[in-house]
Amino acid sequence: MGVALFTLGGTIAMAGPGQGGAGGLVVARLSGADLTAAVPALGELGVPLEVHDLDAVPSADLTFAQILALVDSASGAVEAGACGVVVTQGTDTLEETAFLVDLLWPRAEPFVLTGAMRNPTLAGPDGPANLLAAARTAASPAARGLGALVAFNDEIHAARWVRKTHSTSTAAFASPNTGPIGHVIEGRVRVLTAPARHRPLPLGPVAVDGVRVALHTVTLDDDADTLLPLAGTAQGLVVAGFGVGHVPSALAGPLGALAQRMPVVLTSRTGGGSVLRHTYGAIGSETDLQRRGLINGGLLDPYKARILLRLMLAGGADREAIAARFAEHG
Known part of the structure; x- marks a missing residue:
């Protein structure tokens, strides 16, 4: 061999x-x-x-x-x-x-x-x-x-x-x-250490060409209007939020509206660490965004989250299945 x-x-x-x-x-x-x-x-x-x-x-x-x-x-x-x-x-x-x-x-x-x-x-x-x-x-x-x-x-x-x-x-x-x-x-x-393996996704034919997943990196004084076109052009969205998964309060409503139309995954733009789940409660916090329907990306960085989301959508997964996979991988 x-x-x-x-x-x-x-x-x-x-x-x-x-x-x-x-x-x-x-x-x-x-x-x-x-x-x-x-x-x-x-x-x-x-x-x-x-x-x-x-x-x-x-x-x-x-x-x-x-x-x-x-x-x-x-x-x-x-x-x-x-x-x-x-x-x-x-x-x-x-x-x-x-x-x-x-x-x-x-x-x-x-x-x-x-x-x-x-x-x-x-x-x-x-x-x-x-x-x-x-x-x-x-x-x-x-x-x-x-x-x-x-x-x-x-x-x-x-x-x-x-x-x-x-x-x-x-x-x-x-x-x-x-x-x-x-x-x-x-x-x-x-x-030196062997990470646990996750279940591989099916290796059969996957039609990814028609699946568009957008990535929006949140920045200081971000403009919610930049999110509006996504409703008609993308099937999924990954948000790279501040710190542990926060966005300006002005973005919370539009992101929640998008989450009712497509899977929206919340990640951190920091490059290390996890999005939190239940620490902060202000408008635009991780708790608020999850309440509005965003999926917690956990430890996955925005780029990897986009890959997982696009594969899941290409395979026909619904929101529940997508959330379960992110809970497993993140």
Whole structure:
């Protein structure tokens, strides 16, 4: 059995000016064979890597449909005998694609995503080390049953907690609420804590193209009028509120009205910590908003909440089922 490597592009696969490139901008794409050739230690992994080069797209251009197809292909590779899966992609949306995979991945075999913050034309590119750590994690029995993981900077993060917290640092990925669940130390995968797995969503065909879920980040002196068009354009809404889940009082009524028409999920814009449930009682507080019909997002950040809500709506879930899933995941 080997590890199936799927390559999508991104900084890890950028080599230098390609056709039409100018000014030294990195645009050319390295293949999976190129990536693995730059990591001689992969030969000591103990299992072969089977490379699958997919469409090279910036991670900002990735779609739900592409990730759903990737999960299907990865599942097929496992059925064919792979002991684990590695995906290389751009880091811009890696925290979101990892969570999308985690919601769907039904297998015990590890599904590990990684990338790079420094492209191969720079001094000290981190892609080779990240790829090696990801491959070691995917091949490790210690990582079985943990769902989707992100391997970066020799840290192993659970997909549902990991965030990209810096725009350029090689230590950009962190899990603010939990920290990494493991590390790669002297080539050995050390899983220090194993988060409980949630029930995966059905892996069957999901029609997400027609499902629109808006994300509104609450700001100082926010204007309620910006919410009004959503009633006619979206099937769901995620609100990134202040602190523990608060909004200006002027937004409470409009959000409550929207919650009568569509699922509205309340999250925190802070990047760490949970939305509360029953601490504050003023207009616009978490208690008030829940009373108006908003669904508590718990510990899920706004970006992950949007992914879960869109999948649930695409699968035809009603408000009760959506609220139950958020209670489970958040």
